[in-house]
Amino acid sequence: AYDIGLHGVVYQVNKWDPKQFDWDKKLADADYVGPTCQYCHMRGGHHNVQRFGTVYTSMGMSMADRGAPIWKEKRDRWASVCDDCHSPRFAKENLQALDESVKDAGLKYRETFKVAEYLLKDGV
Numbered sequence: 001a002y003d004i005g006l007h008g009v010v011y012q013v014n015k016w017d018p019k020q021f022d023w024d025k026k027l028a029d030a031d032y033v034g035p036t037c038q039y040c041h042m043r044g045g046h047h048n049v050q051r052f053g054t055v056y057t058s059m060g061m062s063m064a065d066r067g068a069p070i071w072k073e074k075r076d077r078w079a080s081v082c083d084d085c086h087s088p089r090f091a092k093e094n095l096q097a098l099d100e101s102v103k104d105a106g107l108k109y110r111e112t113f114k115v116a117e118y119l120l121k122d123g124v
Contacts, residue, residue: 001101002037010034040081 002008011034014020020033027038027045075095082091 007034011036035085040078043081 003012011021014033021036027042032039079088079091079095082094086094
């Protein structure tokens with residue numbers, strides 16, 4: 001998702017330009033033209049990438065309880081990262097759109113397993 005989104009495209013186009021991405025600088029000191037994965041997911045020097053995710057991988061995308069306190073805490077933390085460069089409204093609207101994408105992806109993911117199951121039963 002990152003690679004095809006605006007941030008990823010900016011990164012792919014500029015990653016070899018030392019004026020845009022100086023890899024010799026520490027992340028905290030870097031002034032990049034766009035955020036890298038590390039900028040958002042390892043903010044503040046934390047190496048727990050899931051800290052700035054919206055679900056724990058052990059929960060699975062389709063199992064995430066959007067009403068759970070951990071969900072709100074993680075969502076607020078994530079939105080605070082977006083607020084570094086964007087308005088709070090922008091972050092909220094885009095995270096809502098992401099929720100819808102995650103729901104759709106979860107449905108498609110389950111559908112593919114059903115198709116594979118039927119193909120296996122048919123001897124394919």
